[in-house]
Amino acid sequence: MRRWNGWGDDATSMGLTEGARAMLRARLGAGLPAIDATREAIVAQIPASRLPRHRLIQTDASTRFAMALGESFGDWIRKRFGALPPVPDGVAFAESSDQVRELLDLAQLHNWIVIPFAGGTSVAGHLDCPISERPILSINLSRLNRLLHLDKQSQLATFEAGTPGPLVEAQLRALGYTLGHFPQSFEYSTVGGWVVTRSSGQQSLRYGRIEQLFAGGRLEAPVGTLRIATVPAASAGPDLRELVLGSEGRFGILTEATLRVSPLPEHESFHAFFFPRWDAAEAAVRELVQHKLPLSMLRLSNGIETETNLTLAGHAHLIGWLQRYLSWRGCTEGKCMLMLGVTADTRTARDTLREARRLLARNGGVYIGPTMGSKWAANRFKGPYLRNTLWDQGYCADTIETAVDWPQVKNLMLAMEQAARDVFAQYGERVHAFTHLSHVYPQGSSIYSQFVWATAAGGFAPNFERWQRLKAAVADTIAAHRGTVSHQHGVGRDHAAHLADEKGALGMATLAQLCRHFDPKKIMNPGKLLQDGGPWAS
Ligand SMILES: Cc1cc2nc3c(=O)[nH]c(=O)nc-3n(C[C@H](O)[C@H](O)[C@H](O)COP(=O)(O)OP(=O)(O)OC[C@H]3O[C@@H](n4cnc5c(N)ncnc54)[C@H](O)[C@@H]3O)c2cc1C
Incomplete structure (x- = not known):
């Protein structure tokens, strides 16, 4: 069963090795x-619903809390702390x-407020209920979970929008196809959630982001129904898919x-692959992606992340052997790990891997084979x-991500980590910050930083304050480097407070008008996308 106050299925957990515990204590x-x-x-604290009885709407407190x-x-x-937010007044499981x-x-x-709820995996406050005198209805989409049609000739599959990752792939794989969209939240996140949050899957290098995969659909808007038909390409004015994405x-x-689908x-x-230093590794990844080799994934960890992952991996004997081998090959402190994916027909895969190995070796990359890659895939x-395990041990964890053009990638990565360290230093505390590039493009890269810090005594308020200051400081750093929100x-x-930095006044006014x-x-x-009460409130 899905955990109500943590990530994932309660039958699955991740242990921390003694080495990892020691690293956390030391850091x-x-x-x-x-x-x-x-x-x-x-x-028990949830107030009574303000919605009238309706055959499609459930108003029991337990169901309402699950959508909050x-x-x-x-x-x-x-x-975790039981700091009760406003919850929806009712939940409708639309069919x-x-x-x-x-x-x-x-x-x-x-005059009710409506919050669509799909997989519930938002990490950006998309599902929060505002404090409002208007009743709030959560429309849960989990029953809209079928493959409606597969056009094999056109390789187009139409899904109901609440279909979660595992059901997307199971229904397609039974027919010999895949969507190839694998965000890390794959177990729960849905087709509709991916589209409306512009999601990116781990193998976006081959399959594309959801923007490239979304060919058309049906949007039920308050003013009417918008149907977007599929065409392979069009020069028929602005593309309406962009309004939904x-x-x-x-x-x-x-x-x-x-x-x-494919x-x-x-x-x-x-x-x-391992590299002795970041600069060579970043240059190698850039060269690979600019060569347009048909790879499916390039994921480059910085030195701190590489050491963290090796410590978390367990198998002390094997990792010790690997560390000695890498050290002999010149990869010592500060080494960076690159995970590369090859997804293709057998012949293309063989040729691609050979060419990738050649280009990476030229930049000092040390190839250590597919064993770690298979482990990564099994645990992807x-x-x-x-996060659950860390919390139980008294530590908090969060991630912040952005993307920026190549000249700013390293600067921004270092500045994001430093901004976090500065925030926690003000509390006399430390943060363990590490980063990887997971989606690379010829023009630049995403930057995905993870932060671990000790849970503060005193319950919700001090922990919430630390997290808000961390988010604000890193967001300001991203904006200063012209990274995306x-x-x-x-x-x-x-992230709504920073959107105007990216879109500008006319852009924000356009969104408000839409x-x-x-x-x-x-x-x-x-309050989502455009701040409530702000200059761009709709
Ligand atoms: C552990 C973890 C890992 C993650 N990894 C990734 C990752 O690798 N890549 C990535 O892109 N994201 C990732 N995310 C973020 C999240 O999974 C995505 O934003 C995802 O697309 C949200 O989909 P969902 O179905 O859960 O939507 P929800 O969280 O339910 O909703 C998100 C927003 O979309 C709206 N919405 C949802 N469905 C519809 C619909 N059909 N019509 C209109 N509005 C709708 C909701 O109202 C809400 O505003 C991760 C999140 C977690 C918790």
């Missing part, structure tokens, strides 16, 4: 495990586009999405489970 001091609130105690939050660190500690339409019409008629539930509810690949493997969705997690409530156009009664997901 952060002893952790202070917090005492978790119980679900029963939280649910996503998976951001702020959401996490609200659940068709027509039911979504009916619910939106009702909400407009009665990244719309974050502000313009309406995507109920169906047609996606570009036949299952003949070959897939992942391979590890398990990393987030460590988000490469893959979206804007939500948590909100007014699709949603004149302002019922859809207020």
Whole structure:
């Protein structure tokens, strides 16, 4: 069963090796495990629903609480400390586009707020309920989970928008196809959530981001139904798909999405390389991506992340042997690990790997084979489970990501980590900060930094304050380096304050105008994307 106050299925957990515990103690001091609130105690505080009885709407407190939050660190500690946020007044489990339409019409008629809820994996505060006198209806999309049609000739698959990753792949694989979209939240996140938050999967280098995969669909907007037909390409004015991509539930509810799928690949493997230093590794990755080699993944860890991952890996004897071998090959302190994916027909895969090895060796890369790559693939969705383990040990963890052009990649990576260290230094504390590049482009790269720090004594308030200051400091650093507000997690409530830096005044006014156009009664997901009450409020 899915955990209510942590990540993932409660049958899965990730242990911490003694080496990893020692590393945390050395870097952060002893952790202070917090005492978790119980679900029963939280649910007991939930006020009565303000919605009238309706055949499609459930109003029991337990169901409403389950739709109240996503998976951001702020959401996490609200659940852990029992700091009750506003919760929806009711939840409707929509089973068709027509039911979504009916619910939106009702909400407009009665002036309710609507928050679409899909996989609930948002890490940017997309699902928070505002404090409002208007009743809040959560429209849960989890029952919209079928493959409706596969056009094999065109390689187009139409899904109901609430279909989660495992059901997307299971339904396609049974027919010999894959979407190839594997965000780390794959177990729970959905087709619709991916589209409206502009998600990126681990193998975006081969399959593309969701923007490239989204071919058309059906949006139930408060003002009407927007149907976007599929065409292979068009010069018919602005592309309406762009209005749905990244719309974050502000313009309406995507109920169906047609996606570009691929036949299952003949070959897939992942391979590890090490570099003595960051600069050579970054140059090598840039060269590979600019050569347009048909790889499916390039994931480059900086020195601190590489050491952290090797410590977390367990198998002390094998890792010790690897460290000695790498040291003999010149990769000592500060070495960086690159994980490379090859997904193709057997012959292309062989040729691609050979060419990649040649280019990487030229930049000082040491190839150590596919064993670590196979381990990475087997555990590719398990990393987030460590957050649960860390919390139990008295440590907090969060991630912040962006993307920037190549000349700024290293500077920004270092500045993000430093900004976090500066924040915690003000509390007389330390943070363990490490980074990887996971989505690389000929023009630049995403930067994905992870932060681990000791849980503060004193419950919700001091922990929330530290997290907000961390987010603000790193966001300011990103803006100062002209990085994007988000490469893959979206804007939500948590990043909305910085959106104007990126879009400019006219851009923000355009977005606000679009909100007014699709949603004149302002019922859809207020405060997300565009701040409520701010200069660009719709
Ligand atoms: C552990 C973890 C790992 C993650 N890894 C990645 C990653 O590798 N790549 C990545 O891109 N993201 C990642 N994310 C972020 C998150 O999974 C994505 O933002 C995802 O696309 C959200 O999808 P969801 O179905 O869970 O949507 P939800 O979280 O339920 O909703 C997100 C937003 O979209 C709106 N919404 C959802 N469905 C619809 C719809 N059909 N119509 C209109 N509005 C809708 C909601 O109202 C909300 O505003 C990760 C999150 C976690 C917790």
